[in-house]
């Protein structure tokens with residue numbers, strides 16, 4: 001009699017770095033390989049994953065094994081706990097046992113960025129990601145637009161991998177705007193999108209986070225809504241939120257994670273997906289819901305990182 005354990009949605013993958021490619025001043029692409037990567041589910045879109053990184057002064061990672069590895073990892077003393085950070089699976093090639101992750105280089109301030117600056121082929125880490133052997137929804141994909149309406153995808157450099165992955169899998173007749181704020185013009189990367197989706201790169205060039213994105217999102221939302229709605233933008237009309245214009249609760253981004261993703265957004269003229277620095281994303285969401293009267297259940301917003309705060313993963 002065989003005793004097979006049920007397959008869990010996620011699992012740990014032991015991986016080795018196959019290649020490191022500097023894409024631009026701020027992006028490095030790390031290609032991982034590993035014996036089990038043929039089981040890494042190729043879900044596309046904004047599939048998130050977790051990288052377990054080396055402790056200071058070490059090269060590999062030593063994670064507890066088994067289905068409760070995360071609980072065991074949390075119980076470890078801090079000096080033995082490999083830092084874990086969240087990234088996006090940029091490309092998966094199960095037949096080649098390969099996975100690409102694009103990491104933003106933002107200096108020595110965090111374990112992931114520090115690691116990305118010095119990573120070399122042959123280095124080993126561990127990745128938690130979706131197991132193709134599991135047949136249900138793995139979780140970790142947040143792009144769930146309704147089947148009708150325009151799209152507004154906006155984010156900073158940390159959202160470039162997710163937005164690129166989303167755009168690659170949009171139907172050919174998708175319509176909308178993509179707005180990407182990046183550190184400098186040389187960080188513009190190749191991005192494949194359907195013809196009806198206009199992509200705009202917004203180099204910050206030393207400006208503050210959100211300097212370019214906030215105004216651009218406001219303009220794009222106004223234009224997209226004007227093109228699809230017969231009303232004056234800012235005045236609640238059919239398809240927009242009947243509670244629009246009412247104050248929305250503010251999230252203290254220094255204490256709570258900024259994250260709200262409607263499960264089944266209703267049909268609406270516009271679906272927005274926003275990700276990046278939490279304070280900027282909070283401003284964008286407020287603008288879309290309060291000023292543009294967008295139905296809040298059609299705005300997915302995710303604080304991917306917080307300025308001056310390390311990732312709170314324990």
Ligand SMILES: Cc1cc2nc3c(=O)[nH]c(=O)nc-3n(C[C@H](O)[C@H](O)[C@H](O)COP(=O)(O)OP(=O)(O)OC[C@H]3O[C@@H](n4cnc5c(N)ncnc54)[C@H](O)[C@@H]3O)c2cc1C
Pocket residue numbers: 048085086087088089102103104105106109110111112113114157158159161162303304305306307308309310311
């Ligand atoms: C679902 C999801 C998907 C993500 N996908 C990607 C991805 O594909 N590629 C990617 O590069 N990032 C991605 N991120 C963001 C990434 O997880 C954070 O930037 C993370 O904080 C980086 O870890 P770190 O160890 O470098 O810095 P931390 O230890 O977390 O932070 C140290 C310091 O660096 C600052 N910092 C962190 N990130 C940045 C940044 N990008 N620019 C400037 N300062 C920063 C913090 O404010 C803090 O002061 C994603 C986040 C989420 C939640």
